[in-house]
Amino acid sequence: MRRMAGVFTVLMVAASATPSHAAGRAGGQIGGIVKRAQQFHDLQITDEDEQKIGAAVSEKIRERYGVVQDPAIHKYVTLVGSALTQHSERPQIAWKFIVLDTDGVNALAAPGGYVHITRGALSLMHNEAELADVLGHEIIHVTEKHTLRAIQKGKAIQMGADETMASPGIFNKIVDKATEAVMAGFGRGEELEADEKGIVVASKTGYDPKGLGAFLSTLAERNKNSSSKNGLFASHPEMDERLKKLDGTIASQKLAGAAVVEARFHENVTYKPVPLASVTTVEKGAAGLAGESGKADDSSKKDDKKSDDKPADDGKKKKGFGLSKLMGGGGSSSTEQKAPETTGSQAARGVDTERNAKGGSNPAMVTVKVTPAEITAFKKDGKLS
Numbered sequence: 001m002r003r004m005a006g007v008f009t010v011l012m013v014a015a016s017a018t019p020s021h022a023a024g025r026a027g028g029q030i031g032g033i034v035k036r037a038q039q040f041h042d043l044q045i046t047d048e049d050e051q052k053i054g055a056a057v058s059e060k061i062r063e064r065y066g067v068v069q070d071p072a073i074h075k076y077v078t079l080v081g082s083a084l085t086q087h088s089e090r091p092q093i094a095w096k097f098i099v100l101d102t103d104g105v106n107a108l109a110a111p112g113g114y115v116h117i118t119r120g121a122l123s124l125m126h127n128e129a130e131l132a133d134v135l136g137h138e139i140i141h142v143t144e145k146h147t148l149r150a151i152q153k154g155k156a157i158q159m160g161a162d163e164t165m166a167s168p169g170i171f172n173k174i175v176d177k178a179t180e181a182v183m184a185g186f187g188r189g190e191e192l193e194a195d196e197k198g199i200v201v202a203s204k205t206g207y208d209p210k211g212l213g214a215f216l217s218t219l220a221e222r223n224k225n226s227s228s229k230n231g232l233f234a235s236h237p238e239m240d241e242r243l244k245k246l247d248g249t250i251a252s253q254k255l256a257g258a259a260v261v262e263a264r265f266h267e268n269v270t271y272k273p274v275p276l277a278s279v280t281t282v283e284k285g286a287a288g289l290a291g292e293s294g295k296a297d298d299s300s301k302k303d304d305k306k307s308d309d310k311p312a313d314d315g316k317k318k319k320g321f322g323l324s325k326l327m328g329g330g331g332s333s334s335t336e337q338k339a340p341e342t343t344g345s346q347a348a349r350g351v352d353t354e355r356n357a358k359g360g361s362n363p364a365m366v367t368v369k370v371t372p373a374e375i376t377a378f379k380k381d382g383k384l385s
C-alpha cells in the first residue's frame with residue numbers, strides 16, 4: 001500500500017491556483033494562469049473522500065441485492081472481519097461487513113472498507129477459514145485501493161479546471177465508475193495480489209490459508225456446466241493458475257495458520273446453497289446493478305428458443321456494463337418490480353447468473369457493534385492470533 005501513495009499525492013492544479021507553483025508543473029510557463037483539464041488520476045483522494053465514495057458505492061450494491069436483516073449473521077461476519085483487519089495495513093479505517101440478501105455467490109469490496117459478501121457465498125463455505133480467506137481477499141482490494149486505482153488508470157473522468165471532488169457531477173461520476181469497477185471485478189494482477197496478500201493476512205490471524213483454494217474449488221465445481229465464469233470470479237484469472245499460485249504462496253511464505261473453526265462456522269451460518277441452475281435471476285436493464293457478461297446475452301434474450309447459444313465473446317472479459325446508464329436517474333425500484341424473473345436457463349446461455357441473481361428488497365445496513373473485548377474473546381475461542 002505504501003508504494004501506491006504516490007498515485008494519490010500529485011496535487012491538482014486548478015485554474016484559480018496561483019501560477020507560481022503551477023508553473024513548474026506546466027513546463028516552465030511563467031506568469032499567466034495555467035489552465036488545463038484535470039484528470040482524475042491527478043486528484044488527491046483523502047481517506048475521508050474514499051470513505052464517502054465507498055459509502056455511495058455500497059449503497060448502490062445494497063439497493064441492488066438487499067441486505068440480510070439479521071444482526072446475528074452480521075455480528076459473526078464482522079467478528080471474523082475485525083480479527084482480520086487488525087492484521088491488515090489499514091486497521092484504523094471504519095471497516096463494515098455486509099451480508100447481501102441473494103442466492104448468487106459473490107463478494108464485493110468497495111473503497112473505504114465496505115466489504116460485502118452474499119448469503120449465497122456463505123452457503124457454499126465449509127468453515128470459518130474459508131470465510132476468512134475470502135474476506136481477506138476483499139480486504140486487500142480495499143487496502144491496496146484497487147478500485148480507485150482502476151478508475152484513475154482508466155482516465156475516464158475528465159474534470160473541468162475549476163471542478164473538485166466535491167462538485168456533485170464529479171462525485172457521481174466517480175461513484176458510478178467505482179461501482180462499475182467493483183461489479184466487473186479487477187484485472188488479473190489485482191486479483192492475484194488480493195489472493196496472495198489476503199491469505200497472508202488470514203494466516204497471520206491464525207486461519208488456515210488453504211481455505212481460499214478450497215472455496216475456489218467448490219466454486220469451480222458449481223460452475224463446471226456453465227459456459228461463462230460467474231460472479232465472484234467472472235474476471236478472475238484462470239482457476240488452475242490461481243490454485244497453483246496459492247499453493248506457491250503458502251509454501252514460499254511458510255504460511256502456518258492452522259485454525260479452520262468448523263463448528264463455530266456452522267453454528268452461525270446455516271444457509272443452504274441454491275444450485276446455479278435454480279438461482280432466480282432478474283433480466284438485464286431492469287436489474288439495476290446486474291452485471292451483463294456479454295453481448296451474446298442481448299441476442300439470446302430476444303430469442304429464447306436458441307437455448308444452445310454460445311456466447312460470442314466467450315473468453316473475452318467485459319470490463320464495464322454501462323452502470324451509469326443502468327443505474328442513473330430513474331433506475332428505480334418500480335422498474336425492478338417489473339423485472340421478469342427467470343430461473344436457471346441463463347447459466348447455460350453464458351449469462352452471469354451469480355451477478356444477475358435476484359436480491360432482497362431491503363437495502364438498509366444492519367449496524368452491529370463489536371467491542372475490542374468481544375474480538376479478543378472471539379479470537380481466543382477460535383485459537384486465533
Ligand SMILES: [Zn+2]
Nearest residue numbers: 137186191194
Ligand atoms: Zn477479487
